[in-house]
Amino acid sequence: MDDIDRRIIAALQRDGRQKLSDLSTLVGLSPTPLARRIARLERQAIITGYAARVDQEKLGLPLNAFIFVELERHSRDAVTAFETGLRRFDEVMECYLMTGTRDVLIRVVAADLAGFDLFLEDGLMQMPNIRSMRSSFALRTMIRRDALPGV
CATH class of the missing domain: 1.10.10.10 (Winged helix-like DNA-binding domain superfamily/Winged helix DNA-binding domain)
Structure with a gap:
């Protein structure tokens, strides 16, 4: 480049x-x-696609929740199976494999607390290989950038 x-x-x-x-x-x-x-x-997959930025609040999805997940097993197959299972849920906007005491960080969007609870109970909590989960809710977005630095 x-x-x-x-x-x-x-x-x-x-x-x-x-x-x-x-x-x-x-x-x-x-x-x-x-x-x-x-x-x-x-x-070369340096440019990986084009998308419209959408206001999630105006689409009725104002809630951003971040869920830290600790897995029972950490083998490649177990992590891949967990990732594959998460891909079924449209509410999951981002998911990161992390270092430290929490293995996975997930960002979920929902219309409200009831929608988030439904996602947890009928979705995430039904997945195997989860030892523990901790959720936090974003009060507001302070910074959001789409352009990578130094380019």
Whole structure:
């Protein structure tokens, strides 16, 4: 990756819907070489997709819960099975394998506490290999960035 690739990525992180001609002017390349570079960045999976940012509150999903999970078993197969099971739940927005005393951190969205409780009781608590769980609720989002630093 060179400086032009980084400028392309930075510009697309700010606005993934901009016209090729506008992006071309912004990064200092004509449209054809720019299109080839973008295609290469996509093939190399440096650019992994394009999405719209959506206001979850306006869609009726204002609750953000973070759940720390401690697993019973830590083998590769056990962690993979847990990850596969979590993928069934649309409420799970992010999931991270962690270091320290808690093995997994999950971010869940819900319409309200009743919806979150339903997800816990009928979903997460039914999964095998969970030793313990601790939940925290976000009061508000203080910082949210979509653009990676240093690009």
